[in-house]
Amino acid sequence: MSKPVPPEKLAQAGAWLAALGVPAILLALLGFLLWRGVPGLSLALFFADTPPLAALRGAPVFDGLWPACLGTLALVALATAIAVPLGVASGIYLAEYATGRAKALLAFAIDLLAGIPSILMGLFGFALILFLRRTVAPDANTGLLLSALCLAVLVLPYVIGTTRLALENLPLQLRLTGASLGLSPGRTVRHLLLPAALPGIFSGVMLAVGRAAEDTAVILMTGVVANAGAPASLTGKYEALPFHIYYLAAEHQSPAELTQAFAAALVLLALTGLMFLAARVLQTRLERQWTTEPTP
Amino acid sequence: MDHRTDALNPAAIRIRHLSVSFANRPVLRDLSLDIPAGGLTFLLGRSGSGKTTLLRAINRLNECLPGCATCGQIELQLGATRLDAYAPSTPVEELRRRAGMVFQSPNVLPLSIARNLSLPLAVTLGLGAAECEARTEQALREVHLWNEVKNRLGAPAATLSGGQQQRLCLARTLALRPDILLLDEPTASLDFKAARQIEELLAELKLRYTLLVVSHSLSQAHRLADQVFVLHDGQRIEALPESTFRDKEALMSALDELV
Numbered sequence A: 001m002s003k004p005v006p007p008e009k010l011a012q013a014g015a016w017l018a019a020l021g022v023p024a025i026l027l028a029l030l031g032f033l034l035w036r037g038v039p040g041l042s043l044a045l046f047f048a049d050t051p052p053l054a055a056l057r058g059a060p061v062f063d064g065l066w067p068a069c070l071g072t073l074a075l076v077a078l079a080t081a082i083a084v085p086l087g088v089a090s091g092i093y094l095a096e097y098a099t100g101r102a103k104a105l106l107a108f109a110i111d112l113l114a115g116i117p118s119i120l121m122g123l124f125g126f127a128l129i130l131f132l133r134r135t136v137a138p139d140a141n142t143g144l145l146l147s148a149l150c151l152a153v154l155v156l157p158y159v160i161g162t163t164r165l166a167l168e169n170l171p172l173q174l175r176l177t178g179a180s181l182g183l184s185p186g187r188t189v190r191h192l193l194l195p196a197a198l199p200g201i202f203s204g205v206m207l208a209v210g211r212a213a214e215d216t217a218v219i220l221m222t223g224v225v226a227n228a229g230a231p232a233s234l235t236g237k238y239e240a241l242p243f244h245i246y247y248l249a250a251e252h253q254s255p256a257e258l259t260q261a262f263a264a265a266l267v268l269l270a271l272t273g274l275m276f277l278a279a280r281v282l283q284t285r286l287e288r289q290w291t292t293e294p295t296p
Numbered sequence B: 001m002d003h004r005t006d007a008l009n010p011a012a013i014r015i016r017h018l019s020v021s022f023a024n025r026p027v028l029r030d031l032s033l034d035i036p037a038g039g040l041t042f043l044l045g046r047s048g049s050g051k052t053t054l055l056r057a058i059n060r061l062n063e064c065l066p067g068c069a070t071c072g073q074i075e076l077q078l079g080a081t082r083l084d085a086y087a088p089s090t091p092v093e094e095l096r097r098r099a100g101m102v103f104q105s106p107n108v109l110p111l112s113i114a115r116n117l118s119l120p121l122a123v124t125l126g127l128g129a130a131e132c133e134a135r136t137e138q139a140l141r142e143v144h145l146w147n148e149v150k151n152r153l154g155a156p157a158a159t160l161s162g163g164q165q166q167r168l169c170l171a172r173t174l175a176l177r178p179d180i181l182l183l184d185e186p187t188a189s190l191d192f193k194a195a196r197q198i199e200e201l202l203a204e205l206k207l208r209y210t211l212l213v214v215s216h217s218l219s220q221a222h223r224l225a226d227q228v229f230v231l232h233d234g235q236r237i238e239a240l241p242e243s244t245f246r247d248k249e250a251l252m253s254a255l256d257e258l259v
Helices: A007-040 A043-045 A052-056 A065-095 A102-114 A117-132 A145-167 A172-180 A185-196 A197-215 A216-222 A241-251 A255-294 B052-059 B094-097 B113-125 B129-142 B162-175 B192-205 B218-224 B240-248 B250-256
Strands: B013-022 B024-036 B038-047 B068-078 B081-082 B099-102 B180-184 B210-214 B227-232 B236-240
Touching: A007 A255, A007 B218, A043 A065, A043 A255, A043 B094, A065 A102, A065 A185, A065 A197, A065 A241, A065 A255, A102 A145, A117 A145, A117 A216, A145 A197, A145 A216, A172 A185, A172 B013, A185 A197, A185 B113, A197 A241, A197 A255, A197 B013, A216 A241, A241 B192, A255 B038, A255 B113, B024 B052, B024 B227, B024 B236, B038 B052, B052 B068, B052 B081, B052 B099, B052 B180, B052 B236, B068 B094, B094 B099, B099 B162, B113 B129, B113 B162, B129 B162, B162 B192, B192 B210, B192 B218, B218 B240, B218 B250, B227 B240, B236 B240, B240 B250
Parallel strands: B038 B210, B038 B227, B099 B180, B180 B210
Antiparallel strands: B013 B024, B013 B068, B068 B081, B227 B236
8 A cells, every 4th residue: 555645745746836837837828928929019010000210219109009108108107106114114114214103004004005006096096087177277287207106106105015024024123233333213214224124125116116117997996098299298197108008998999909909918927017118227337336335 | 029220320221020922921020120330241140030021122133034023122322312112203224323232143144344333333323434434444353353354355255254253243243333132142153263362352352342142151250340130030130240150160159050
């Protein structure tokens, strides 16, 4: 009679399978996207009938992805410009200064905020515009800035959470060292703790960038349209890649248009990857500056 | 028992009725003692007797730990000024800079060798790059580390050996020009050779600074001390007469009796 497999071995095999599952799913997803999307990739996908060089110089593009790429870039840049300083500052406050009930209350509020579905955030933005129109600004309308604001609120909990965790997980010894060298608590945070927490903080920034780049529900309610062209002003309408994909996939008239949607999805993936890369480069540069160069 | 110096020769550190507790658990109770200016004072005692807490009470570092309550009085002679460590108006950052501390295990910052020294100089004293560089070199020479690191000042401090790291930490503290050095078992995590190097340094430094060293090592105290205190269970502090700690056998038997 064969011996029964020990439960430890079974658990080990299960853990291996689960660990292999993640890259397998990623590869399957990527493979499928490449298979369906690559045939649709061409300059015409981006610029349609407009000559590419003219489009890069600002000529209007109809039926191409270019305005949507610019829209998504502008949206992510604006949303992170709002969310990152606010989120990092809140994370610092929570980790370093808040105590007792204030800390518990604030942490609870942030957990609640993290649980709000993005469509609600979109509705909130929409309601805000309606309120503004009825009260102080009758001309207020949905647009790029409103979308970016709502997206910023949506991604804020990620930035706060990772900043707080990164700071709280730093060894006590680092704080003691800072204090023993005569650094005030504020300077210890600014010159020792924050730089040491940089990798953690940047993982939150990447989460925020990825989430802001892909979200469709918020922008659907707050200013994205199918054919706005490149974003012209903070209050104007704009195009964005996730909405473009959604629109093409839902309303496609021909197989070619569906292929375009897959190609657009590939472009969105590549764009997000580029933004991650930029964040990574910035992180490395900041770290190098902290560890070797003298303080100005 | 009190150990007080006379009025003509004020103590570098004067501690009166010091009690420290963490989360309402008393660690030190009503301690009074005087650490004379200059020279090397050893503080011996069992693990858990409160030696480190006593050391950290002097530069108010206990306050950085949760649930700490301190009462009593500590006065420090820092250069020409006499500072009441726990007075509300005392600039605690300056106090910590001038009563510099070196910890048990080398706590280099995750920075380059040079930046370990220049960052505190630039941040706490606001020194410019040239002055930082000069002080860095001077401090590294003072701990005999300059020749070993001068060609790789930009390398991470963590790439140094344990003994080198501890000397770097000592240099970092010296660069801030302290008056008093508080050393918490500075050789405990080092091998024999590295520990000997630190000991030789302490013997040099005691000619220029007031040193208070917490240690487990009787032989270290025997070789280096100008004065030895023994702390019992956080509530009794005993000075050993010089005849006792200069004689190894006598020191051993005295400690067996006391601790």
